[in-house]
Amino acid sequence: MTFSDEEQSLAFEMKRTKRNVLTFFLCIGLLIIGILGYGIYWAFFDMNRLPTGSFLDQSSSPNGTYTIKAYLTNGGATTGYALRAELIFNNNAQKTKNIYWNDREENVHILWIDEDTVQINGHELELPHEKFDFRRNR
Incomplete structure (x- = not known):
């Protein structure tokens, strides 16, 4: 069973789209974790706020x-x-x-x-x- 060039191109495009979406959500997640981490540090541990x-x-x-x-x-x-x-x-x-x-x-x-x-x-x-x-x- 062989796939046509069009089917292979469509499969490749779907993989690339999934990878881009996953990368986007990973970056957003890391950004949110970073902001929360800094917020906790600022609120509870920053010596400049004593x-x-x-x-x-x-x-x-x-x-x-x-x-x-x-x-x-x-x-x-x-x-x-x-x-x-x-x-x-x-x-x-x-x-x-x-x-x-x-x-x-x-x-x-x-x-x-x-x-x-x-x-x-x-x-x-x-x-x-x-x-x-x-x-x-x-």
Whole structure:
């Protein structure tokens, strides 16, 4: 049994159409998963969305390159206090960034080990890249 050229062409066109439709739906699915994943990260884990809080203390590095400001945040009736610390770059125009977030803390103790290493309430951080977030470090 042999197929004519027209039948073979029609079969090839159907396979190609099925492949294109499958590729389209796969791309749409991946896009939706990506948007949902980023939305969950943004809503629950992005340190730039932390509450501001009330100022507690600040400390500058030995050479004055960095300043760390600590804030106490009150989560309301359902959660306890939390401590947030932000890193300020004194010598350049880099944006301030949150480097410390821990729940169930009301006091802060900032100890500079050297110009790029700080210890906040027992958690040692290498600046400017390391962060401590209790939600990730359990």
